[in-house]
Amino acid sequence: MTYMKKFLSKTKYKALYDIGDDAPSIFFEIWYTCGHSSIRAHAKAIAVTLTKKLQRWMLASPKPLHDLRAQRDEFFAFIFILRSELEMGMECADELMEAAKASWERNNFADTSRLFGVSRAELDSVGTGPWLELLMRILIMDYINILLTSNAFPTSYNLKDAFEVLRQHRYSCSNKASGATHAHFHDSFYLATHIVYALSAYSGIKTRERDVPWLYRYCRRSFVYWMKNAKCKLKDTSTYVDIDGVGCVLPLLLPFCAPPRCVHGSRWQGG
Numbered sequence: 001m002t003y004m005k006k007f008l009s010k011t012k013y014k015a016l017y018d019i020g021d022d023a024p025s026i027f028f029e030i031w032y033t034c035g036h037s038s039i040r041a042h043a044k045a046i047a048v049t050l051t052k053k054l055q056r057w058m059l060a061s062p063k064p065l066h067d068l069r070a071q072r073d074e075f076f077a078f079i080f081i082l083r084s085e086l087e088m089g090m091e092c093a094d095e096l097m098e099a100a101k102a103s104w105e106r107n108n109f110a111d112t113s114r115l116f117g118v119s120r121a122e123l124d125s126v127g128t129g130p131w132l133e134l135l136m137r138i139l140i141m142d143y144i145n146i147l148l149t150s151n152a153f154p155t156s157y158n159l160k161d162a163f164e165v166l167r168q169h170r171y172s173c174s175n176k177a178s179g180a181t182h183a184h185f186h187d188s189f190y191l192a193t194h195i196v197y198a199l200s201a202y203s204g205i206k207t208r209e210r211d212v213p214w215l216y217r218y219c220r221r222s223f224v225y226w227m228k229n230a231k232c233k234l235k236d237t238s239t240y241v242d243i244d245g246v247g248c249v250l251p252l253l254l255p256f257c258a259p260p261r262c263v264h265g266s267r268w269q270g271g
Contacts, residue, residue: 001027001039005046016050017057021080024050028084033203044088051084055096068107072117075103079140079153086148097152104153112156115141120157123165128187131166132194138162139198147201159198166195171218186242189222193248203251216252223249 008016008023016023027047031040058077063070078100085093104110113119116134118126126134142159145151171188195215200207209216226246233239 001030001043001046005050008050013050013053013057016054021054021077024054025080025084028088029202032087047084048088048090051081051088051090052092055081055085055092059095059099065106068114069117071103071107072109072115075100075107075109075115076137076140078103079144083140083144083148101152110154115155120161123157123162124168126165128169128171128184128191131169132187132191135162135166135191135194135198139201143201147204163195163199166191173218173221186245189242189245190248192218192222193245193252196252219249219252223253 004026008019024047027043027050030043031047034040034043058074058081063074065071078096082093082096082100084090085096107114109115113122116137118134138155138157138159141153141155145153145155169191171192172185192215196207196212196219197203199205199212223246226241226249229239229241230246233241
């Protein structure tokens, strides 16, 4: 954590500003999930420092008013940071809440199709890659409205609607092919893991595997694939292993560790 803080702080916080809200979120998530009191305290101190710096920079560097996409990105950056500030009890949350409300009104984000870039009727046509960002944005709006504020930013559709569509979405099951199929598997894998994160509100709610067995079967099968690739990489260094993807799927499977025969014997059925 100390190394990452130094990296984000050097050159007048250039890396922090380049990365955006994902940077302080690293330390917020450590504080939010870790059971070690001294580690949590250290992580929170860093998160608070970086969040304050980033907020001041963002409010002093507003996005172009004529660019709806930029305004949308800025609004969600506000919301993701606001979530952290509210959870950590930071006093500057009031200032950011006002900025978020001003953006909400200015851009007419009460129209949910403008907020998310797609209407409820268009969710069926969203591609696998774009779904990842969309899902996380729907999640954070539900989280803010239900858990942290009194429905300050109401939307006309929510996670329930997203899940209804995603249950029928098609996910690639292997990475053996090249080109478009290869890319679709990569997108499918990340989307599948983040559906579980959305179901659990990032581990805030206990997720039961029996509620979505097809999704966990898919994640297990993908994990086995990457582990086989890792074994092959010992002999052939050109073999690709998605280390970040493995990091995403491990927290989902650890609470449900099953004997190898269950992992290898499961058969994923999509849809």
